[in-house]
Amino acid sequence: xxxxxxxxxxxxxxxxxxxxxxxxxxxxxxxxxxxxxxxxxxxxxxxxxxxxxxxxxxxxxxxxxxxxxxxxxxxxxxxxxxxxxxxxxxxxxxxxxx
Numbered sequence: 001x002x003x004x005x006x007x008x009x010x011x012x013x014x015x016x017x018x019x020x021x022x023x024x025x026x027x028x029x030x031x032x033x034x035x036x037x038x039x040x041x042x043x044x045x046x047x048x049x050x051x052x053x054x055x056x057x058x059x060x061x062x063x064x065x066x067x068x069x070x071x072x073x074x075x076x077x078x079x080x081x082x083x084x085x086x087x088x089x090x091x092x093x094x095x096x097x098x
Contacts, residue, residue: 016077028072035065
């Protein structure tokens, strides 16, 4: 199953999917592929047997890509914080809080 289909299935299972999310899902998948490529390129800069340097310019790019991916995941409701915001209030939970 393609990554986009996996996200659609996850959102459907959560009860928050709408076809209007398709563009954002597509962008998220592109960003994840770009992150994967940047990580591979960054890891290739390491000397044999050593970890790649966090001082490398690529690491700054990777950090920004991670932030962008997280922002897209939150916008889609794919993080616990975002899901709480998107999920309709449970009537039982609302009654318990009174």
